[in-house]
Amino acid sequence: MKKEWKILNDCRGMNDDEVIDVLLNSREIDDYDEFLHPKQSSLIPFLELDHIREAAKMVFDVLDRNGTIGVHFDVDQDGISSGAIATRWLKHNGGNVETFINQGKAHGIRELDVRELDNIDLLWIVDSIDNSFDEYRRILNQGVQIVITDHHLVPDELLSEIENNPDIVLISSAVHYPNPELSGSGVTWKLCKYMDTLNLDDYADTLVDLAAVGIVADMTDVGVESKENRLICYNGFCNPQNTAIQKINGTYDFDAQAVSFGIAPLTNAAMRTQNNTLAKELFLSDDSKEAFMLIKELRRCKENQNLEVSTLLSSLYQQAESQLDKKCMFFFVDTEADVSGLIANRLLGMYQRPLFVLKEKVRVNQDTGEVYAHEYAGSCRAIGVDNFKAYVEQTGLGWSGGHENAFGFGVEVEDFEYFQDLILESLQDVEFVQTTNIDLWLNPEDISSWLITQLKKINRISGKGFPPITVLCSGIIDYTLATMSNGKHLKINTQYLECIQWNFDGDLDSIQGPLSVVGVLDISTFRNTGTKQLIISDWRVEG
Incomplete structure (x- = not known):
């Protein structure tokens, strides 16, 4: 595999302000303040979502007659966030709610047993779309109405059948919406926010952290021009209300990195180990002790999945030969x-x-x-x-x-x-070529804590469309090597930075001579002492 490092900006020798100016120009960030603090006007008007009025009316009709609404969660983090938003909003508004979720990685409603819907008047399906109308017909035949809030592409034939049936309403960012990158949790949150405006309420504002988690976890666009997604993430990151999010994140910053490496992996572990109900219950819980126990169970799921992976890998090496x-x-x-x-x-x-x-x-x-x-x-x-x-x-x-x-x-x-x-x-x-775009080439001795703090602010909302700022440090000579977690992770200690590579599969003996490392800058704080770090994505021995 041929590897190429594409250096976009050589900032060696520049001061901090010059580095930031170069970076903003390179990333095409014209309004730095708006980029860091998106305008509330970036939220696209609710009525741009086709059929949002009809969906709200269907929900309110069931609530008004004291009926029962089922919420069908999808199994990934965006689906869990979507289901938690819908369930919490319904309960806040006095709804009788039952929840459903598949086991494992099964998406959609194909595996839903319609006999479980005997007491359901309306089924709210979040973050999934089935390609065949037959799946919805078997629910409709039970006398159950359907609301779907989703973002996946919809086949034309299915869309036509849905729009011609008054008992099923689809709200999808993939259908005539200016922001097709709005995730399922974003669409679900916007329906709840719209219904709040009809109720003269603002409860959905306490659920926006769940929408932010879903947007980042589902890797929908958060680039400079994706202003609605960035606004939802900003509002969510500034106001974490969900007990699960608070307990998982602890004292760490609530940002895109926290979602990608702390929150979403627990839900993924539940999904991979057929324990989806644990994740569903966690994001619905308001009890700190219950949330703590559920997180403990999910971490055990993660340990079990990692053990299974390690066990299977040994046999796969033989297949590779x-x-x-x-x-x-x-x-x-x-x-x-x-x-x-x-x-x-x-x-x-x-x-x-x-x-x-x-x-x-x-x-x-x-x-x-x-x-x-x-x-x-x-x-x-x-x-x-x-x-x-x-x-x-x-x-x-x-x-x-x-x-x-x-x-x-x-x-x-x-x-x-x-x-x-x-x-x-x-x-x-x-010919395979792996290209790594490097935003900044910096001297290790020039990296200040202030610069890292500014880069972390820029990276706060990152992911698809706006990957975290990548830094190259070269010519590292004076360093020592160590491992962490029984050899699982690599640590390169230098005079100016602590460089860490998670899940290191290489050979320590191969690391000899001057080093160049590529990664994302961070600051690790322990007992009020900050350590400058570079989280390695790639490295090479020079020469």
Whole structure:
């Protein structure tokens, strides 16, 4: 794998103010104050969401007659946040509420047993859309109305069927909305905020932290021009109200990094270990002791998932041996845990090429018992190409869903070998290049605590469309090496910075000579003493 470091700005020798000016110009931030403190006017008018009036009326009608509303959570963090927003808003407004969630990574309502809806008048489905109207028809046939708040692309035929049925209302940022990057939790929050305006209330403002978590966790756009998403994140990060968020985050700053590395991984662990209900209950809890116990259980889930990953990896190394000459690798696992994505991440770091981690799955219709799919399904990860998902989709086989180089995938067992041949053939003449954009090239001795603090402010709302500011420090000669957590993490101690690489898979003996390190700057505070840090994403020995 060829690696390229693309240095955007050589700021060695500049003072702090000059560095910030160069950075703002490079990132095309024209109004620094507005970037850090988005204007409340950035919230797009509620009525720009198609059918928001109809959805609000359907909800209020059930509340007014003291009916029961079911909330169907999706299983990822955006879905958990969405469900918690809807449930909390309904309960605040006196609603009778029941909650539902799938187990594992199953999205949508295909696995929902309609017999559980006997006492439900309205089902509010958040953060998911099923491609077939048949899934909604079986609910409607129970006499249950449906509201959907979502952000995924909607097939034209399905949209037509929904819009022609008065008992189902879809509000989606993917349908005629100026901000198609608004996540499911953002759409759900906006419906609640709109209904607040009709009630002359402001309760939804206490739920915006959940929307911020969903936006960041689902990797929707938070770039300079994505002003609505940035505003929701800003409001949420400034006002953490949810007990789960407070307890997970503790004394750390509540920002995008806290979501990506602290909050979302616990929900993901619940999902991967078939304990989705724990995550649902955590974000609905207002009791500190209960939240503490649920967090403890989720951390145990995370430990179990990591143990499962470590156990499986040893057998996968053997599978790799016969594929080292291939430009794409295929791995098969046999486990009840949905850890294919985690395993793929680890293998990607080792083998530096596109790869699939799959397991055999038989999918059964919950109502009829009919087998509707026999497939290999799991996760794909890739580096070295801009959009590996496009290569997969060009085969015309299987399904894929997610981001360009990190997505879920499945293919019928009978089609797998043909798919494998097509992928390998399509990559035959491709040269993989991994490019890292470096915002700032700095001398380690010039990095002040003030500069790091400014960069942390800029990084507060970061993710898709605005990745964290990446810094290169080169020519590091005087350093010592250490490991943390029984060798799991690498620490490079220098005169000016403490450089840390999480989940280090390399060889300490290979680190000899002058170093260049790339990563994100931070300050670690312990007992009122701050230590300047660089969290490593890449490094190389010079020479």
